[in-house]
Amino acid sequence: MSLDAGLSPTALLDRVRRLERRLLRQNSAREQAERLLEQKSLELYEVNRSLIQLNASLEQRVEERTRELERERQRAEEQAHRDSLTGLPNRLMFRKHMRHALSQAAAGSRVGVLYLDLDGFKHVNDTLGHPVGDDLLRAVARRLLRDTRQADLVARLGGDEFALVQMNLPQPEAGGALAEWLIRAIQEPFTIGPHQILVGTSIGFATADAAGADADALLRDADIALYAAKAAGRGTWRAFRPDMDARMQARRQLETDLRCAMAARQFEVFYQPLLQAGSGELAGFEALLRWNHPERGRVPPAEFIPLAGEIGLIRPLGAWVLRKACQDAAQWPVPLKIAVNLSPVQFTRGQLVAEVEEALATSRLAPDRLELEITESLLLRNSDATLEILHRLRALGVQISMDDFGTGYSSLSYLHRFPFDKIKIDQSFIRTLAEGKGSLEIIRAVVGLGRALSMKVLAEGVETPEQLATLRAEGCDEVQGYLFSQPASLQETWRTIALNGSRRARA
């Protein structure tokens, strides 16, 4: 609609007014729009500010979280370096710490490593259970920490093994002194719950100049020294010597060979004759274990029997000797006695009576021909249970002898507790007969004791005719020793039996 000249003034006026009002509306609308726009800008500004703040707080949270994660990571790493049971550093941390300490050590200073393990720990674990075993390890850890300097590191390497590092050893002997101290400290009873537990420790000790020392080599040497300490009988410490390595290797090799020996049929039972002292007649044989090593030949029992004990082979070996001896003896043409040595180890686990029964049944050996020899050390531990087993063995009909009589603390009291059939006087008394140091009197007394208690008395280790004469004169019942025969093979025993038989025939 345009402003037309043909409109009347009234229409024109109306037109103008309408246009004016429209203009007014448009301006007003525009102003409103502008205000709303400004408002929107303000809102936007506020939103932006909020966003910036939010962003800042988020960033802060991320930073905190990162720090927290880092802390947690370090904690986890620490955990990986800690033994979870005792809280001590574990092997990983121990080696790290040692390497670090060595790199930091002052020139010319010496560093020492003690490597220890607990004697008798396995027994505690087996008899009292693992929870008690764990508590014991924790108590040992505490005691070790208590007795070491701040600068030293105490770690648990695993199982019942612990290690200590000593930096700046004042003198090499200082390590030995600490080892002594620790041995005594660990010997003190541990109170775990209701139990009073006794364990011991064996310690290996190695030192080196801090400069140029190799952490792993030092630990290895200490371990070798520990092995030597254990071989020496445990409850002691040994300082590493270069030749130990060779010895330890040899011992390890022997261990391995021993384990294979049974399967490889390298064991043999030898027999040493027991004679009547008066008539010289064959009374029986004592069965003795021999090992024919393929390279070394005959390995002395004194060397392999303790080792067998340490690696838990005594029981199977003992059972084997029992079976073999009964079998061989049953074949003999004459009903001679067969004496078999028993180790205290065979009395644990309650299978001995069954084993003896089985050996007798399988071989059909008459029970009263079997003599079981036990030593005093057996009676020292767990006497009641042991005595019960002895009685049950006796009930089978076998005979029980006390071996090495006179060498222990209270041989006499044991005679009181169990009716032995025979007492074997230890060879040390026979050997020293000629020295006039009282051995004769002792032998006399023992023979008298035997008579009074109705026990046979046998003298071991008879080597000279003079000894034999004396023993005969004193009234000893039986004798055994190199004078008559060394322990010999089964084949030899047959010969001996035959000889004895023909001699008797001639007498």
Place this chain on the structure above:
Amino acid sequence: MKGRVFTEFFAHVEACHGADMVDDIIEAARLPHHGAYTSTGSYPFQEMVSLVTALTEATGQPLPVVLEAFGTHCFESWVGYAPQYFATSRSLFDVLEGIDQFHETEVRKLYPDAELPSFVPERRDGRTLVLGYRSCKPLAPLALGVIRGAAAHLSQPVALRCEPAEDARGPYTRIHVELLRPAG
């Protein structure tokens, strides 16, 4: 009610009845601000009522007719603004069911505080769609106008029927949309 509805209404009135009619209904409605609306502003619903009433009086057309015509105009403006929701390849029923989505997505972007009506499908088969129309300013004829606009846009003849309904949320209007010709 958002200013956009008012500005659209004025555009519709101008298109149908000329710019002078817009002046006239504004005057007749006796608005406090002389009818200056900006699309992004918010204004009392009562003002729309006054304007629509003024239009019915000025044109002599009954209220439902006026509202329906406006509804159809609204639909056509939506098509121009967001054609993807109203493509002719879609079926009428799908388009109608998509109105809520269009509102919530496209309209809210511009007018975040708008109180929008909702079209909720209740039942659907090959020939009939039942929609529940809910609005805080119930203008059922507007809704019918929108539907007719959609039907025209898609060249789909329909028959519409309204009835009052109620559910847990309160009263609303149920709209029956019946296709007069099977969907092609």
